[in-house]
Amino acid sequence: MLSLRKTSLAFALSTATALLFSACGGTHDDSNGSPNTPPVTPPVTTPDPSKGGAISLHGIVYGAPDTSVQADAGIPITMMGQMRALFDLIKKAPDFTQVVMDLGDGNPVHVLDTNTGDKFLPGKLALGLSWILIDMKSKGDPAYADYLATYQKITTAMMTQTNGANYMYANTSWGEYYYLVALNNFKAHGMLNEVFSDAMLATLQSRLTFCDMFGADASGKTNTCPAAGTSIDVASLNTAQNYYAVSYGIAGLRQKLGWSNPALSSTSDATVATMGARDALLYTLTRHIRNDSSGGFSDEASNTHTTYYDQARFDRYSTLLIGEVTERTLEMGNEANLTPELKSYLRKSVDLILPQLNADGQGFNYGRSIGPYGDTAFMEVLTAAANAGVLTQQEMQVAYSFIYKAAYRYETFWYDPTLPTPSVNMWVKGRGTDTYRGKPRVMGENFSLLHQFMYVNAWWDKLGFNGKAPMADADLKAWLDAKPHYTLTWYNQPTDTAHPYSAALITVRDGKRVINLNLSQAPDYNSFTPYYPTPFSDKLIYGTTDLSYALLIPQVSYNGKTYIPVTYYKNLNVQENNGQVVVSFDTAKFRQAAKNATYASDLDLQVHTVLTFSHGEMTRTDTLSSATLTGNLSVETDFTSFADFQNTSPSGAFSVNYANSAATNYGTTGFDSCALSDFSMAAGATNPLSTTPIGQLHSNFACTTNPFALTGGGNRTLSWTLKYADAS
Structure with a gap:
């Protein structure tokens, strides 16, 4: 395993024109x-x-x-x-x-x-x-x-x-x-x-x-x-x-x-x-x-x-x-x-x-x-x-x-x-x-x-x-x-039974591409896609602000309500093996997909997640289980692409190819059906789910299961694989 770095970040709004000072150590x-950096002498840079x-x-x-x-x-x-x-x-x-x-x-x-x-x-x-x-x-x-x-x-x-x-x-x-x-x-x-x-x-x-x-x-x-x-x-x-x-x-x-x-x-x-x-x-x-x-x-x-x-x-x-x-x-x-x-x-x-x-x-x-x-x-x-x-x-x-x-x-x-x-x-x-x-x-x-x-x-x-x-x-x-292939930054580490959950950022570098997996509980925002436990990367995967849909997570329908695995992360582990970065974690409960949902509405459903990052490819596998759910549930997972819908073509019942896009192919296993659709339009107007901070998403490949039960210690495994071109 590579050495891990704890990190954090900051922001400053002010003006320097009014200030003259000496930099502190x-x-x-x-x-x-x-370990004790002296005041910095401005390095020499050469104007063009x-x-x-x-x-x-x-x-x-x-x-x-x-x-x-x-x-x-x-x-x-x-x-x-x-x-x-x-x-x-x-x-x-x-x-x-x-x-x-x-x-x-x-x-x-x-x-x-x-x-x-x-x-x-x-x-x-x-x-x-x-x-x-x-x-x-x-x-x-x-x-x-x-x-x-x-x-x-x-x-x-x-x-x-x-x-x-x-x-x-x-x-x-x-x-x-x-x-x-x-x-x-x-x-x-x-x-x-x-x-x-x-x-x-x-x-x-x-x-x-x-x-x-x-x-x-x-x-x-x-x-x-x-x-x-x-x-x-x-x-x-x-x-x-x-x-x-x-x-x-x-x-x-x-x-x-x-x-x-x-x-x-x-x-x-x-x-x-x-x-x-x-x-x-x-x-x-x-x-x-x-x-x-x-x-x-x-x-x-x-x-x-x-x-x-x-x-x-x-x-x-x-x-x-x-x-x-x-x-x-x-x-x-x-x-x-x-x-x-x-x-x-x-x-x-x-x-x-x-x-x-x-x-x-x-x-x-x-x-x-x-x-x-x-x-x-x-x-x-x-x-x-x-x-x-x-x-x-x-x-x-x-x-x-x-x-x-x-x-x-x-x-x-x-x-x-x-x-x-x-x-x-x-x-x-x-x-x-x-x-x-x-x-x-x-x-x-x-x-x-x-x-x-x-x-x-x-x-x-x-x-x-x-x-x-x-x-x-x-x-x-x-x-x-020369930067490490991955970096794990802890926000909160689990310490005891009263504090069992993890919050962390995993950053993976694949050539010029930067991929972030942010595991953050975000009780007031975790129903929105930018806070999902989903890999995000420029021009490849982006969330939509203040809105939610099944973006690359197993979104569950149960008793007429929708639930998502967006908090209660446990057993986080990150390893690098043979050039692959493997991230695994458990999610102890599913939350209702609504802003500020009460904790009393949590669903007793668990998922073991493994994300594998290889050159030009990432895979996620989710294994769902529950000891108490008695009714049927169904699962949907979507991949929305910046690729032009017209240049997107199915390559089989459960996979799709993309042209003129950072994404090249996306496929799933464990689902019962998939459908490709134009994500940019809804009822003749721009689909609000499709407008990300950096531009519009155009196509959606949605995969769903038929209703199924998790009884008698059974489980259900679902996975997706996304292939992409090198960042330019």
Whole structure:
């Protein structure tokens, strides 16, 4: 067996333009570096003289001095160009609340009205457009005063206009944080009092707090800060645990501006009351990461756990959170509290990411809220790690090269200049995202994604990479090829009879192809395909957000209800034999296929699963058994392909061939019948099950059993084999 690496991942939303700091040392267990890595000296990279620095991260973000695209950069527009285009779209509208973005699907969106559902919109807009003002001011742009006036008009209206007792625009949590980043950036450039009046700053000081995240439930009620002499109970967080990081960022950035924070207390830990809000929130957040997993990852299932298996939604954000924490800590000048413990968690995140890196800039391919955010999560964690000094010099080169690739992918894949209103595309042309990032939030998603690339670029500029070329593709490929064939990352390891279940990620590398098998309990999302115990891989297998069907798992029908094996994982074992990676595990019960299904509705059905990964092929075998079920059950398993339905042809009753696709053949055993169908259309409209974050699924090969019983100790074995071409 190959040596196993525990890992984790993280995320950071901030801006580096306001920061100058020295990278801190760190500890990690990577074999490429010493246990006590010193502060990193920026490695030497060579710019491509034929491109004038265009083939660099900075070249993609800023381009030429006027932010136009440099020659041979291979992108349609720079990121600053995109941000300026959004500013111009708003600026030319007589009424900014009526600004429309048209994605060509027949349903244009009023992206700055009060009903977008984006409760962060004022902060996103204030931060996104601040990049343009700062750039214009630094260059002495004669149009600066005109753009400043537009900025002041919009920000004032959004943050001060009221409708009865309520503000017209919500701006909670992340929105408050984004706004405070903008304020600190303006202050760092000597522009704060030029952009905002004293009255406006007083309004912002009273409104940009973390109070809305504590106290009342998550019904949408906006809480007020406690009166003088009282405090907020830090345990009263009314949203997911990762919002401790958002509140920490708010408290630290308020403190950096010289603004006071609400006081915090705790009914369970008197230490909290001895700290200021900033440090109390970091203390609480560290305790969350430490206590809610055995591997240092953040459990994102809930802020209230009643049983062990409630504590097991591990996804993009679980690994991203520590990157956010690191980034906030550096951004607010709180480096002294970036402890060895936090750095060790950050290193685990790095170790989860490194085996997944690729030359195409692709990030997470499982879990919720991915798409371009799956790519930028890798980027943000690696940037935080570079700044915290937990990367070796070679890893610095690799990290920068991947981030360049992610930026290029954003410009050439996620950004679509052919839309009626050019924009990032997560919603049309076969793509789909979760309800949380619904299309009415399109303006805000452009702002937040562009900001991520801009602040990351600013950090790498400070690390000595301004205008530098990434590694040569051949060198990056050689580094990637040297990664282990598989990596096992534990989130939670079973410890005793009270805690018997496993949560882990298995990453398999087959040439250039990265395959992830994520075993995560996810009680609030496990009914949705992105959380299935299914191998996910780019352009080969992808889940559909917020929806469920029998994607490569044995979906059971019993007594008129549907059940799926998506939690209660036990006896996880991973081995490599003769070049094959073999993963086996047991599932103790089947869950009803419904969001937040009660545990009382679990089905006493067990399955022993074996997944075998070979070059160009993966096979899954499921053996079902039960000691108590008396009625008949039936099973369905589907494989949905990106291959054109017209180019898909059955090669027998139980297998199918694909053309012009990463998949080449899929076949099953143990089923009674299979049927090939067009998956992209349903009742004359686009099938919502077919829109994945990266594009539309077109064909479905569904295999089913006739009803059968599992009595007298009997069992039923079903299997599928998927063959695929090498990734290009």
